[in-house]
Amino acid sequence: MMRTTIFGAFLAAAVTIGLPAVAQAATLVANVDVATQTMTVRKHGKLIYTWKVSTARGGYVTPAGQWRPYRMHRMWHSRKYDMAPMPFAVFYHGGYAVHGTTAVSRLGTPASHGCVRLATANAETFYSLVREIGPGNTRIIVSK
Numbered sequence: 001m002m003r004t005t006i007f008g009a010f011l012a013a014a015v016t017i018g019l020p021a022v023a024q025a026a027t028l029v030a031n032v033d034v035a036t037q038t039m040t041v042r043k044h045g046k047l048i049y050t051w052k053v054s055t056a057r058g059g060y061v062t063p064a065g066q067w068r069p070y071r072m073h074r075m076w077h078s079r080k081y082d083m084a085p086m087p088f089a090v091f092y093h094g095g096y097a098v099h100g101t102t103a104v105s106r107l108g109t110p111a112s113h114g115c116v117r118l119a120t121a122n123a124e125t126f127y128s129l130v131r132e133i134g135p136g137n138t139r140i141i142v143s144k
Contacts, residue, residue, distance in 0.1 A: 028133040030098065030126065032116050032142040034062055037108045039098075039116065041126065043133070051122045054101065054111035055142075062114050064142050067092040069135040072127060081113055087120050088127035092140040099123055116142070 029042045034055050041049040055062035071091040077083040080095065087100035100120030103111060107119060118126065130138050 028129055028138040030138070030140045032062070032098075032140065034064070034110075034142065034144050037110065039118065041129065043129065049122070049125070051118055052107040054103070054106050054109060054117040056112055056114045057110040060112065060114045062112070062116065062142060063093060063096065064144050065093065066139055066141045069130055069138055069140065072130065072135070074127070086115070088123035090127055090130050090135075090140075098126060098140065 027042075027044060030039055031042075032039045032053060032055065037053055037055065039049075039051050039053045040047060041051075069090045069092050073089045073091075074087070076086040076089040076097070076099070078086055085102075086097060089097040089099040091097040096115055098116040098118060100123030101107075101112075101117040102120065103117070104119050107117065111117065
């Protein structure tokens, strides 16, 4: 009980004077817009990146919804698609991930099997941000 009271007082003081506190969860929000083939990234509500992406091409789907990442890999190889490399993969829903691609000329157009593809340098930046902020404090929002 005493810990809760002290912690609550600390949090209230931090909020009142504007100091960051561990309990004030930092937020990272990635908005993927399938219609414009872009992804915006906001940290603490401030827009920090806008990147071109590739989402599902004809015959495939990038599901719409909101998720928190549940698994991350610096390098993953797709078991479903001929061991295709997926650098800096941030998995957010089933087998769907935000990850890097070498097919940068296709960014800005639908080209994937459903994942959200980024230029590999941008995927590395996003991966690092998710690690920094924490998957539990990150949201990936996909809208049509």
